[in-house]
Amino acid sequence: MTLTLVQAWGRAKARLEASGIPGPVIDARLLVEAAAEATRVDIVTDPYRALTPAQEATLDDYLSRREHREPVSHILGRKGFWKIMLNVTPDVLTPRPDTETVVEYVLRDFPEHAPWSILDLGVGSGAILLALLAERPAARGLGVDVSEEALAVARDNAAALGLASRVALLRGDWTTGLHDATFDLVVSNPPYIASHVIETLEPEVRDHEPRIALEGGADGLDHYRILAPEILRVLKPGGRFAVEIGYDQKVAVEDLFRVAGAEGVRTLRDLSDRDRVVAGTKKALETGG
Numbered sequence: 001m002t003l004t005l006v007q008a009w010g011r012a013k014a015r016l017e018a019s020g021i022p023g024p025v026i027d028a029r030l031l032v033e034a035a036a037e038a039t040r041v042d043i044v045t046d047p048y049r050a051l052t053p054a055q056e057a058t059l060d061d062y063l064s065r066r067e068h069r070e071p072v073s074h075i076l077g078r079k080g081f082w083k084i085m086l087n088v089t090p091d092v093l094t095p096r097p098d099t100e101t102v103v104e105y106v107l108r109d110f111p112e113h114a115p116w117s118i119l120d121l122g123v124g125s126g127a128i129l130l131a132l133l134a135e136r137p138a139a140r141g142l143g144v145d146v147s148e149e150a151l152a153v154a155r156d157n158a159a160a161l162g163l164a165s166r167v168a169l170l171r172g173d174w175t176t177g178l179h180d181a182t183f184d185l186v187v188s189n190p191p192y193i194a195s196h197v198i199e200t201l202e203p204e205v206r207d208h209e210p211r212i213a214l215e216g217g218a219d220g221l222d223h224y225r226i227l228a229p230e231i232l233r234v235l236k237p238g239g240r241f242a243v244e245i246g247y248d249q250k251v252a253v254e255d256l257f258r259v260a261g262a263e264g265v266r267t268l269r270d271l272s273d274r275d276r277v278v279a280g281t282k283k284a285l286e287t288g289g
């Protein structure tokens with residue numbers, strides 16, 4: 001039997017709902033759009049367009065993968081973040097809307113044509129760094145990650161977005177390969193989930209996202225203990241930083257940055273009104289007079 005777009009969507013929703021998939025309406029729409037090579041608008045304006053047998057088979061494959069809790073971003077191999085589309089594989093964390101809080105905050109005080117140097121520690125897919133470079137045409141960035149596979153994804157994304165000439169990517173353990181390089185802005189979304197919490201996460205995260213992108217040690221704070229003093233070390237005087245945190249880590253991470261000597265340390269909230277980003281600056285050089 002041939003399915004129309006609207007029938008395909010209805011059946012996909014029902015199938016995902018029956019399997020207990022969270023958010024079945026949106027997931028069904030995204031999978032139908034991709035399988036049928038249709039846009040969101042097509043489902044409304046051309047609802048009786050028939051899927052080809054090949055498109056129906058693709059949709060069936062996508063739905064059965066989703067029923068096995070594979071994330072939509074892995075099925076489609078892409079995910080929108082801020083104003084860019086990123087390739088995503090199982091080697092990188094799927095970029096989250098929460099992380100857009102880092103981008104939104106940093107852009108507020110980032111003049112449009114400032115030739116700032118940006119360092120993204122734990123660059124993953126390139127989400128934060130590439131979103132910033134896409135918005136600020138005179139800026140340049142370095143992305144560091146311990147995972148060679150993640151760097152390959154970031155490299156592909158930089159090329160696909162036409163940003164490769166302004167991006168360098170370096171494999172390394174946080175700042176160890178940077179020697180005495182310094183930056184105007186440092187951003188990071190380090191792994192911050194406490195080890196014992198990982199097994200309680202949704203299967204989409206627990207079974208499909210790289211453990212190295214998630215796990216932050218016994219209390220989730222291991223990486224901030226390294227990063228706070230190191231971020232202050234690699235910032236230029238007067239430079240800024242913004243790091244993502246878990247919703248309950250504000251006090252501990254703010255303290256780590258204050259102890260490391262940061263000024264103006266504060267926490268921003270995400271769109272769900274949860275603490276999400278700790279930001280601050282490195283003291284500017286005294287000017288005489």
Ligand SMILES: C[S@@+](CC[C@H](N)C(=O)[O-])C[C@H]1O[C@@H](n2cnc3c(N)ncnc32)[C@H](O)[C@@H]1O
Pocket residue numbers: 092093094095096099121122123124125126127128144145146147150172173174188189190191192212213214
């Ligand atoms: C939570 S993910 C963030 C990815 C991306 N920045 C984003 O926001 O979507 C953390 C990233 O840190 C990287 N990472 C983990 N330990 C690291 C280390 N010791 N040095 C450098 N990168 C590390 C992981 O490979 C992963 O890509």
